[in-house]
Amino acid sequence: MESSWTPEELAGRAIGRLVPAPSELDGRDDRSEPFVLRPEAAEALLALRAEAAREGIDLKVISGYRSFARQRSIWNRKVSGELPLRNRAGEIVSPADYAPAELLEALSVWSALPGASRHHWGTDVDVIDAAARPAGYDVRLVPEEYAPGGPFALLGAWLDSTVGDGTPFARPYFADEGKERGSAACPVAPEPWHLSCRSAAEEAQRAFSAEVLAGILRSLPAGEEVALADRVLADPEGYFDRWIRSAFVR
Numbered sequence: 001m002e003s004s005w006t007p008e009e010l011a012g013r014a015i016g017r018l019v020p021a022p023s024e025l026d027g028r029d030d031r032s033e034p035f036v037l038r039p040e041a042a043e044a045l046l047a048l049r050a051e052a053a054r055e056g057i058d059l060k061v062i063s064g065y066r067s068f069a070r071q072r073s074i075w076n077r078k079v080s081g082e083l084p085l086r087n088r089a090g091e092i093v094s095p096a097d098y099a100p101a102e103l104l105e106a107l108s109v110w111s112a113l114p115g116a117s118r119h120h121w122g123t124d125v126d127v128i129d130a131a132a133r134p135a136g137y138d139v140r141l142v143p144e145e146y147a148p149g150g151p152f153a154l155l156g157a158w159l160d161s162t163v164g165d166g167t168p169f170a171r172p173y174f175a176d177e178g179k180e181r182g183s184a185a186c187p188v189a190p191e192p193w194h195l196s197c198r199s200a201a202e203e204a205q206r207a208f209s210a211e212v213l214a215g216i217l218r219s220l221p222a223g224e225e226v227a228l229a230d231r232v233l234a235d236p237e238g239y240f241d242r243w244i245r246s247a248f249v250r
Contacts (some may be wrong), residue, residue: 005207012120027060210240
């Protein structure tokens with residue numbers, strides 16, 4: 001099946017066919033980005049929210065659509081040291097201690113490459129249980145928050161039993177559930193909070209490729225450069241397979 005997604009939509013440089021998301025889903029702290037989703041993702045999330053409510057969970061989106069500019073800011077500031085950079089163990093490290101290839105690896109474990117984030121598509125969201133969030137609590141989106149003893153333990157256990165193969169949602173960065181058959185293990189850090197609407201995301205995945213990613217990175221205008229893009233462009237197929245295709249849902 002052909003896809004009508006454009007490179008600009010895939011890269012978060014155009015809103016395209018995204019629509020305003022229902023306000024009852026909005027649990028964001030940072031509202032600098034538009035709260036938009038693919039229509040089918042919004043509909044599926046409302047149904048999931050209603051299902052969660054029957055279990056005493058107030059399912060809300062803490063992070064949804066993210067533009068290229070926003071993702072670029074996060075990525076480049078981690079390279080420059082303005083934002084914390086973590087190694088695979090979650091420890092804060094200095095970018096100056098890494099060679100470029102190693103730095104690209106460390107970044108990719110915790111952050112999506114600008115132009116390649118699933119959050120660009122309006123199909124993927126990060127969710128919390130607003131009812132379980134303590135007053136004044138700063139959500140960090142770390143696995144411990146969704147594990148037993150964490151503030152979102154009930155949500156984490158419910159997602160474990162509710163989201164998976166044969167359901168409208170997958171968790172692309174959580175174990176191997178919902179992945180394309182035959183895909184390699186995804187090396188991105190586990191994200192039990194990250195939900196992907198299958199029907200909408202599969203369409204975006206069909207349109208996305210290493211060739212499209214390379215075209216996005218090569219066509220960036222002056223002033224919008226992405227740190228370490230030259231390392232990605234040295235082997236776009238290898239990077240795409242390892243960090244992007246490995247998270248494709250089915």
